[in-house]
Amino acid sequence: MTSAEIITIGTEILLGEIVDTNTRYIARTLRSMGVDLYRTITIGDNVDRIASAISHSLERADFVITTGGLGPTIDDPTREAVAKAVGLQTEFREDLWEQVVETISRYGRTPSENQKRQAYVPQGAIGVRNPVGTAPCFIVEKQISGKTHAIISLPGVPNEMEHVLHESVIPYLQKTFCLDEIIKVRVIHCSGLGEGMIDEKIADLETLSNPTVGLAAHTGVVDVRITAKAKTEAEADALIAQVEA
Template identity: 35%
Template sequence: MKCTILTVGTEILFGSIVNTNAVFLSQELQNIGVDVMYHMTCGDNPKRLKEMLAHAYEDCDLIITTGGLGPTQDDLTKENIAEFFGEKLVMNEVEKQRIIDWFAQTGRPCTENNYKQAVFPEHCTILPNPMGTAPGFMISKEGRILASLPGPPVEMRPMFTQYVKPVLAGMCDSRLYYKSLRFIDIGESYLETKLLPLIDGQTDPTLATYATPFECSLRIASKRATLEQAQRVVDDMVEKVRAIVGENIYSEDGSTIDQVVLKLLLSRKISLSSAESITGGQFAKTVTDMAGISEIFDRGIVTYSNRAKMEELGVSAETLDRYGAVSEQTAGEMAEGLYRVTGSDVCVSVTGIAGPDGGTEETPVGTFFVGVCYKGKVSVKKHFVNRRTRANIRDGAVQFMFRDIYKVLRDLT
């Protein structure tokens, strides 16, 4: 099955927003064995929209559109798809009532233009939108399938996953299975070199290495007649990879280092608190992204000022004065002080320089210290992230905090 992803939206052509819908759909479609041939984007313009549809219709048997289903005048996707497929648009009373109810619930006035979202091509399947007012729809005609989804990712994603993906998966004559292995303490080119005997001349399964920020990963994929066949091929290859670089693998199901660490803490009921300076709360935010983590996460303290470091964590004025806020000593006292305050099994601390200013020759921008206090025993590591933006450096610091906790937990067992 060959697919064109057609994104409709002037704001994408303006460069105002990034086309994450195409990324999400490409990944999802690939997983069920659909070949994505084209990404296309055009504005809310009838002529160009129909030209794009015509091109997609020519080359592909599946067209997925996102965007242009909203209530306003410049939302034209539905109208043009209907015209392209020679379909009349008709009002759906159930959907109209749903829109009325939605506005009643949120207490906002429902203006007339909202009813536009209850009009659909005569022969289509309406795709419910539990996250917003604009439903999607699916047309199957002339050997082509077209699914039209709303633009906001928060609405588009569940609609695709729940209503479109299962239908398409049932129609594909081959299934893809893959595993993503994640690595620490090894670079992409070195990983590829070590795995070269497995990669060279290999067509199925395929092995592809990726450099993700601060670590690298390996995707092993197979496309076979059945999922079971593909799975067996991939699992055999994972075994071979493990024999070569097993000690660097920290995850075999695509879980990131934060997820691995948090699941480990949850399963062993090990409590956690954090004290952050450079990352300013990003570690605690990442921890609490996970639902149910309150079971083990007690608190996070963002001691951005020196005063806060002293008052909240008992870092000594002398240490700050003598070694500076960004030092092994300060990181150590932060973790230790956090343990005194909270008694959490794992107390992690971080202090560093995210830039762009504040770096020195000795401690350049990108330097940070991570302290891990496990049941009262503190260890501190110095890290350095080269030539990155402030955001990159903070991302790196959070990742290294999880990595340092991971290593402490790993070495326990």
Template identity: 35%
Template structure:
């Protein structure tokens, strides 16, 4: 039965090596790249472990990983200096000798040869290879990688710099994964991207949906009102895995219909921008409290200039009147943070930019300026299409700080524009 040995041969451990990671000089970007790559190939990552440049600790961590997993991938510690100990640790963990290898040395010579240089003496260290290990070509740096057997596992040792790891994942790791993937164990991941929803609202609504599925893993990550739901199903055939993941996905699509903005593209502004470009609908934005954030999100979409000519960042009342034609009497009567002003801003921006679609955002991002009637976190929105206001609303976001309120308001504004375009993704 394929399920009975499902954990046979597809469990991986990732080791990040280097004092600089334990000092927090850098976030460990290599491990997330490796984790994504492994997931795509049907492997389960048991653990990511970051360990120091210490021979004993490193050899122990490798030997331990070699007992628990079928694949161990390390990054870092292959440089030419004395604190680069990965080769030595791999030899010690594998109980074998470390020796100078001509093949690995040739790789180092080739790297230097590309720019007509000869390697310094310290680089000879990079040609040390544990007995029986295969050196791996590194197209972007001096340090060759290594592949060897260790315990029940295969060990890959890759260099530390992320710009060297990326190409080696493509050239060395992925081909190996293609030949050593899980047998009779297939994974399929389906996704649902939601907007205008907090993680707790999602949890309340989704409760039963999250528990029901024995053969699927449902993960949720949240960011300022955007949620990414990942459904990973396992099955004995690719078709079954796909069917299982998509059946659960369909339940989420139904339950959260008005919040769904994509099943493939995580970036809300990209979904929106591409739809605007595809339909040739011109767009503009009038921003007060989000000053520039909605414009900047749209500006990140390649080709948006086809449908976007200009947007408005109007902080002061004077700018709202001068640029967007908001009536001064209205500003006095209702205040800048009000639904009538949001509507006037949306209509004024569309008129000024000759745009079919527009959104306006005016609110209190704080930390100062709130009152009992209009507290920090209150944001008014309006959306206009072809000269008509099609949505107007006030939201009261949690007072989680200026940056959080602006981020929430930005995502809500982008979602309102998308909703104004009709049918969900």
């Protein structure tokens, strides 16, 4: 069973200036890979708080995905926070700087001096190419009790994050954590009965471990969610069908 946590970084999210769509996208992607998502967190642009959150996430989960904070400005703190979380310094990487220069040059511009910040990553990090943006991504591996854990830092810009997630991160996760399961969800929409009444009727199903059954109330509708984990989609469908019957 492989587990993960997601940390979205950006004071603008906490202030309600933008909506975090990255968490939902990553969560659905991890679900399709059979990864158990334990927790999602949003933190402002503060090195100490980000580092603390990463450290605690690594105590619970096999890997942590961060989004945001990889830009060239002083208030883009993810690189320093990840390094602090694992007790490392940051280092300038010429190969990552070449990526930054190449990307900016495609737009006919010359990199500014502050953009060199984007080529600094925690010592020994695995560089991850970002072909659709200027911010290189990176992966830091840490051995905990003889087992590989990882921090994967992605851009906050959604189209950049999605591209790197599919092109680089998913293959890395499949190889590193030997992912061979899927999680499938089926939702049954119920109307005419309240959440409490439905709970009374299916209480025994809500104690199952695989598939699990949960309720979510909306205006005029109650959703019954059946979630199954299996090696194949067909096996997951069979588990769900047993509950539906």
